[in-house]
Amino acid sequence: MEIPYTVQNRPDTGIYNAKLGIWLFLASEVMLFGGLFSAYVLLRVGAEPGMWPHGWLNVTLGTVNTLLLALSAITTLLAWAACKVRDFTKFKIFHACTILLALTFLGIKSYEYHDKLIHYEIALTDGRFADGHLVEESKDFDLAKKTGTVTLHGRIVEDRRDLMDLRSPEAQAAKLDEVTIAATDIKKMGNYGPRHNTFTAIYFTLTGLHALHILGGTIVIFYFWAFGGAMWKTDPERFTNRIEVSGLFWHFVDLVWIFLFPVLYLT
Amino acid sequence: MQSNVQQFPPFRAQPTVPDDHSGHGHDAHAHAEPNFWQKYIFSTDHKVIGIQYGFMALCFMLFGFFLMLLMRWQIAHPGVPVPVFGPLLHLAVGDAASAVKDQAGNLLGYCITPELYNSFGAMHGTIMVFLGVVPLAFAAFGNYVVPLMIGAPDMTFPRINMASFHAFFLGGVVMLVSFFIPGGAAQAGWTSYSPLATTIPTHGQAFWLVGMVLLITSSLLGAVNFIATIIQLRAPGMTWMRLPWFVWAQFVTAFILLLAFPPLEAAGVLQLMDNLAHTSFFLPTGLAVGGQLADVSGGGSPLLWQHLFWFLGHPEVYVLILPAMGIVIEVIANNTRKPIWGYKSLVYSVLFVGFLSFIVWAHHMYLTGMGQKIATFFQATTMIISIPSVIILTCMFLSLWGGSIRINTPMLFALGFLPMFGIGGLTGLPLGLAACDLYLHDTYYIIAHFHYVVAPGTIFALFAGVYFWFPKITGRKMNEFWGRVHFWCSLVFMNLVFMPMFAQGIKGMLRRMSDGAVNYSAARVPNAIDALPGSVMQLNGWILWAAIALGIAQIPFIINLFWSINHGEKVGSNPWRATTLDWQTPTPPPHGNFAEEQHIDRGPYEYSVPGAAEDFTPQGGPAKNPTAHH
Numbered sequence: 001m002e003i004p005y006t007v008q009n010r011p012d013t014g015i016y017n018a019k020l021g022i023w024l025f026l027a028s029e030v031m032l033f034g035g036l037f038s039a040y041v042l043l044r045v046g047a048e049p050g051m052w053p054h055g056w057l058n059v060t061l062g063t064v065n066t067l068l069l070a071l072s073a074i075t076t077l078l079a080w081a082a083c084k085v086r087d088f089t090k091f092k093i094f095h096a097c098t099i100l101l102a103l104t105f106l107g108i109k110s111y112e113y114h115d116k117l118i119h120y121e122i123a124l125t126d127g128r129f130a131d132g133h134l135v136e137e138s139k140d141f142d143l144a145k146k147t148g149t150v151t152l153h154g155r156i157v158e159d160r161r162d163l164m165d166l167r168s169p170e171a172q173a174a175k176l177d178e179v180t181i182a183a184t185d186i187k188k189m190g191n192y193g194p195r196h197n198t199f200t201a202i203y204f205t206l207t208g209l210h211a212l213h214i215l216g217g218t219i220v221i222f223y224f225w226a227f228g229g230a231m232w233k234t235d236p237e238r239f240t241n242r243i244e245v246s247g248l249f250w251h252f253v254d255l256v257w258i259f260l261f262p263v264l265y266l267t
Numbered sequence: 268m269q270s271n272v273q274q275f276p277p278f279r280a281q282p283t284v285p286d287d288h289s290g291h292g293h294d295a296h297a298h299a300e301p302n303f304w305q306k307y308i309f310s311t312d313h314k315v316i317g318i319q320y321g322f323m324a325l326c327f328m329l330f331g332f333f334l335m336l337l338m339r340w341q342i343a344h345p346g347v348p349v350p351v352f353g354p355l356l357h358l359a360v361g362d363a364a365s366a367v368k369d370q371a372g373n374l375l376g377y378c379i380t381p382e383l384y385n386s387f388g389a390m391h392g393t394i395m396v397f398l399g400v401v402p403l404a405f406a407a408f409g410n411y412v413v414p415l416m417i418g419a420p421d422m423t424f425p426r427i428n429m430a431s432f433h434a435f436f437l438g439g440v441v442m443l444v445s446f447f448i449p450g451g452a453a454q455a456g457w458t459s460y461s462p463l464a465t466t467i468p469t470h471g472q473a474f475w476l477v478g479m480v481l482l483i484t485s486s487l488l489g490a491v492n493f494i495a496t497i498i499q500l501r502a503p504g505m506t507w508m509r510l511p512w513f514v515w516a517q518f519v520t521a522f523i524l525l526l527a528f529p530p531l532e533a534a535g536v537l538q539l540m541d542n543l544a545h546t547s548f549f550l551p552t553g554l555a556v557g558g559q560l561a562d563v564s565g566g567g568s569p570l571l572w573q574h575l576f577w578f579l580g581h582p583e584v585y586v587l588i589l590p591a592m593g594i595v596i597e598v599i600a601n602n603t604r605k606p607i608w609g610y611k612s613l614v615y616s617v618l619f620v621g622f623l624s625f626i627v628w629a630h631h632m633y634l635t636g637m638g639q640k641i642a643t644f645f646q647a648t649t650m651i652i653s654i655p656s657v658i659i660l661t662c663m664f665l666s667l668w669g670g671s672i673r674i675n676t677p678m679l680f681a682l683g684f685l686p687m688f689g690i691g692g693l694t695g696l697p698l699g700l701a702a703c704d705l706y707l708h709d710t711y712y713i714i715a716h717f718h719y720v721v722a723p724g725t726i727f728a729l730f731a732g733v734y735f736w737f738p739k740i741t742g743r744k745m746n747e748f749w750g751r752v753h754f755w756c757s758l759v760f761m762n763l764v765f766m767p768m769f770a771q772g773i774k775g776m777l778r779r780m781s782d783g784a785v786n787y788s789a790a791r792v793p794n795a796i797d798a799l800p801g802s803v804m805q806l807n808g809w810i811l812w813a814a815i816a817l818g819i820a821q822i823p824f825i826i827n828l829f830w831s832i833n834h835g836e837k838v839g840s841n842p843w844r845a846t847t848l849d850w851q852t853p854t855p856p857p858h859g860n861f862a863e864e865q866h867i868d869r870g871p872y873e874y875s876v877p878g879a880a881e882d883f884t885p886q887g888g889p890a891k892n893p894t895a896h897h
Contacts, residue, residue: 001420001859005499017423017499024491028525035533035575039548042571048552051566194544198566201546205536 007238022245026252033256036206040263043198053199054267055166056192061112062265065105069254072101076221076247083240088232091243095225098250102218109211116192116200120152121163122181123188130156130181131163134191143183150189151180203264210260213253220246311425312858316432317411318740321733324403327439328726329821331394334387336814341379342783343811348376356383363451384781385454386471390442392457393475396583397482398439400725404590405524406435406489408732409517411740413493415849415856416511418502418865418887423495431488438481445474456779458580461549461572465541466556476539483532486524493521502848502887504867509886511847511871512613516593519621520586527582527625534575541567548572570635577628585624587721589617591684591728592659598681598731599663601845603670604882606872609662616655616662623652633701634708642701649699656692660685676750680731683758684724691719694769709779712772715765723761730757733828738842742854743835749823756820763813767806774803783807846883847871863889 004010005017013020044052075097082090115133122130132154141148155174157163165171190196194204224242231239310316337356340349348367349356353376356364363383367375379387410428414421422428445452450469453459464472497518501510510518537548545563549572552565600607607613629637629645663685672678694716697703707713730753738744776784776799788799840854848867852860865887873884 003421003423003425003500005423010499013498015499017495020495020498021424021427021491024494024525025487028487028490028529031526032529032533035530035578036537038530039533039537039571039575042568042574043548043566046568047566194540194546195564197564198547201540201544201548201564204544205540205546205548209536 050161057265068105119192321407328399334391339811343807345782353377381781386452389453419500420859434485438478441478445471490521490525502865512596513593516589520589523582531579577631581628582624591725594728594732595681598677600872602673602678604874605670608665616658619655677731677735679754684727687723710772711768715768745831749827753824760817
């Protein structure tokens with residue numbers, strides 16, 4: 001038994017099965033990310049005045065990542081075009097670029113995550129807040145036993161709101177120094193992980209889910225890149241379709257980033 | 268996976284092994300007889316997958332029913348040891364079924380604690396909706412029947428189809444396992460409202476969420492497959508307006524699943540973050556748990572969960588009902604021996620319902636304080652969506668008019684569906700209007716309402732479907748006498764279970780009370796206008812016995828189902844003398860379904876055509892000249 005229209009288009013619908021399948025899948029993906037983006041909107045609109053962060057993310061790195069994904073979209077398209085004109089060598093070259101660009105993207109993303117995870121906010125017993133990147137903890141540092149000290153590269157502010165808008169003139173003018181704090185002065189200490197506030201929560205969730213999509217797409221493209229030779233020899237048209245379908249997914253993932261970048265980095 | 272030459276349909280790619288109609292042997296590379304695992308567990312055949320789904324779903328429904336019986340015992344006799352099943356319950360879930368002792372310290376038995384009652388409540392809803400009715404109505408009947416009805420050899424993506432079932436199975440396992448973890452299964456209701464779902468100290472909720480993600484994945488894969496199959500694999504001549512209405516219903520259902528489930532997946536991811544990574548997506552600032560300020564950042568929105576949940580939750584209602592309506596239409600057309608009344612109205616109505624189902628969700632949220640303007644919008648859409656639903660039901664009724672009605676078990680269940688769904692639908696109207704809903708919200712009235720839609724509504728239609736397509740699957744009919752016993756007993760006891768709940772709800776008895784409202788009632792001023800009278804409380808006892816009788820009424824069905832596989836009356840491939848393509852295949856349909864290419868040249872319900880040789884004219888048949896269509 002064989003399923004019809006796996007390779008050729010059905011004449012009256014003008015599409016082959018897998019392409020229709022991926023478009024339907026992408027429709028559901030739109031709803032998935034749509035749900036998350038609407039969560040972002042509601043959380044942001046519902047935030048207390050002055051408590052929604054601005055300028056917390058590195059715009060330069062974000063821009064580089066945007067360009068990487070834009071480039072990978074081009075190489076994906078070229079890889080498919082190379083298959084269409086039956087040039088397997090070119091396909092190999094272009095999709096090698098796609099994979100490298102994707103891995104670079106993930107590398108930069110991991111660096112950004114790490115940067116947030118070593119960034120601490122410490123509520124001090126005197127009501128002030130220390131904030132900055134972790135430099136070192138003394139060997140006997142233990143928050144529960146109240147022993148030792150912790151050193152941050154950052155600053156101490158009176159009001160927590162001062163930490164929210166890093167684009168404000170005050171924040172721009174602030175000097176960052178190494179501050180050492182004794183455990184006895186610490187009321188509460190936490191990093192900029194997902195639980196820090198609703199912004200980091202939605203940031204990690206949205207970009208994390210997006211990164212998982214990038215990872216999945218990369219694995220699929222790598223599979224076709226590394227092991228596609230056999231099918232290329234027996235059924236190049238079918239292989240080309242696979243590249244087209246995985247490419248559609250890749251373009252969608254790029255597109256999601258095009259929304260994520262302004263929403264998270266630029267506002 | 269060989270040649271790239273595509274011809275529709277590929278039926279003449281005949282197997283090289285003769286007489287192999289049982290399984291997968293038709294691929295060029297697999298000539299060996301498939302073993303048990305290949306044939307029944309890792310099958311890619313849509314018919315086997317349909318049966319897998321059907322079997323699992325029926326098991327889950329039985330399990331969900333048992334949970335309900337235990338809950339009804341607790342409601343009728345709060346704190347009294349559970350008879351028969353008490354020790355078993357204690358064995359399974361430990362101290363959540365707590366020991367009851369008399370004054371001398373002798374063990375009397377085990378009763379259901381409020382926590383256990385809550386998890387039974389949450390899991391009854393979850394299991395019935397996501398593991399019972401949807402898999403049976405959509406996945407089982409859809410998988411088995413849709414490719415047959417449109418003249419396709421299989422689904423477009425057979426391996427994805429298999430993956431869909433395995434994701435479903437895994438999701439079910441995760442749900443069941445959660446009963447046995449410390450703290451027990453999810454307790455926040457099937458709606459899992461935050462912050463309750465996060466603050467209850469059990470990992471059952473995390474299991475619930477992981478289970479849901481698996482189930483959502485399963486239905487996503489299924490939905491993509493159904494839509495692609497219906498668009499791409501219709502046989503030549505099977506135009507859109509010649510599709511049996513069942514296929515239309517499944518088509519719209521698949522779109523609802525495709526587009527409504529992902530927002531719940533998004534919500535599930537967020538709640539999982541709340542539960543495991545301690546974020547505050549749904550936790551408001553200043554949240555206190557047990558009198559203590561919770562150690563969370565706050566700033567989240569509990570309303571956000573409700574919006575995301577009901578964005579799925581309401582379309583889900585139509586996922587439950589549309590395939591059932593599809594079955595009823597097929598059974599009615601077949602047994603009235605005349606074309607279905609208003610086929611085009613039915614098609615446009617189901618499309619309209621599918622579209623509107625996405626913009627009525629907040630009528631579940633009138634009490635949340637989301638604002639009168641929003642409520643007004645959703646009241647309007649809710650009233651509008653009742654119009655196409657009524658058109659569908661009216662078409663069903665009008666189809667009976669002037670037909671020479673043939674009464675058999677499937678037809679009885681289909682006829683039973685009509686008034687039962689009618690009661691369920693009409694009692695929903697007061698709930699759609701904010702003014703009455705404020706009063707009726709979260710009472711037993713609403714329990715009665717949606718159970719009328721789903722239990723004697725959808726489940727009756729599903730029974731009709733089981734009795735109707737059983738001869739196609741096995742080549743034998745189910746026993747007619749016991750089928751009728753099953754129907755009449757189910758009809759009577761179903762109504763005895765749910766009808767009193769309308770009265771209880773109108774009198775003000777709230778749902779989700781683990782003691783059957785005993786304390787609530789006692790707290791009211793006696794003889795005050797809103798106190799629960801003793802007669803309302805007494806109904807709890809009646810409902811328990813009706814529910815037990817309803818359970819006993821299912822025994823004939825279970826025995827009939829298994830007994831008939833080998834001992835039922837043998838019938839030919841078209842015992843109901845039906846027109847649609849699913850009855851034009853050999854019985855049981857072989858791998859690849861049709862012996863010859865089908866060519867469709869007429870509508871789906873050509874019964875009693877004047878001048879025709881018989882009172883039914885099959886929709887398709889072997890093409891006179893198969894190559895003429897290329």
